[in-house]
Amino acid sequence: MSPKATRWETMDHTAAPLWETLVRARSSKAIGPIPEFLAKKAAEQAPKTLLWYQEALGQMRAFFEERDLSAVGDFTEHNVNLFRLHLRQRGASPNTIANRLRAIKAFARWMAKRGWTERNVLEDLRAPQSTKPEFDLIPDDVRTRLFNLYSNDTFLGSRNLAILAVLSDTGLRREEAANILLANLDMDAQVLKVFSDKTEEWRHVPPTDELIATVRNHLRWRERYFASSCRPRVDNDDGHRLRLKRQQDGKRLFVTMHGKPMTPEEIGQILYRASQKLGVRIHPHLFRHDWITRKALNGESPSLVKRWAGHRT
16 A cells, blocks of 8 residues: 655645745746745735735845744744844834734744644734824814915816815825726715725715815816817927827826826825925825824714725724
8 A cells, every 4th residue: 555645734844945936947936935925915915915914024034034044943933033123123113013023923823824834833922012103183274275285277286176185085095096987976976986906895985065166176177178289399399389189088087187097106296296385294195194083083983984984993
């Protein structure tokens, strides 16, 4: 009789590398628990969640490799605590350290479940609790000065005001605001349907009367702008210009002056330039903090705020 095959899960993987790159003639392949875990998260999680795991495990891997700790057997509570001390000595905040350790503990649980280790080697590791961040509300005078930067009777000015209104009155993430489809904004029923790349879910947010008025004004100026023709130069020659009809992406709420959908980075740049003019740091996510905080202070139902904000808890 042939000997009974040994199950992979019951084998000793202590000497196996945490990360190994196999180089072939025309390709290369990463193998080991770290690339296997990240591949699983790439298939299951949103891009930002995957990036969180990549950063935490990448920093730990770099720390381990500098000290010749490259095997599965080197992944111990002692060595992870050395990594925690390393982060602290580099000046990482308690929240950053807690963030990294949560990802690493998730990796340790998966390694035990998958069979790379006999048990969860970080079961007794206690990660520090994250401190609750303190979010300052956007002062009313700063908000007023910010809105006064733009004219409501031009295409670009009305667009920037509409972007500010969306961020201020809905608490959307930057990428969610950039990806708003005109078909998903019902201005008569005052319902905005939003898709989140982070949670991969749809949700409905009620726009305010002020937001609807600002968007309607923007759409009027947008229609006038793209109904008119443009006169680009021919071969960089000012003396010869063509008269062409402007083209636009008719699906997105926010487009550039060339009619292309705006990117999240372009929305960030608008607020960066506004910050330079005001002398106050303003960024898109600050509006989200402000919106959620004001809803809570006004006594809004936490379950409704959670649903509108797109939070899991």
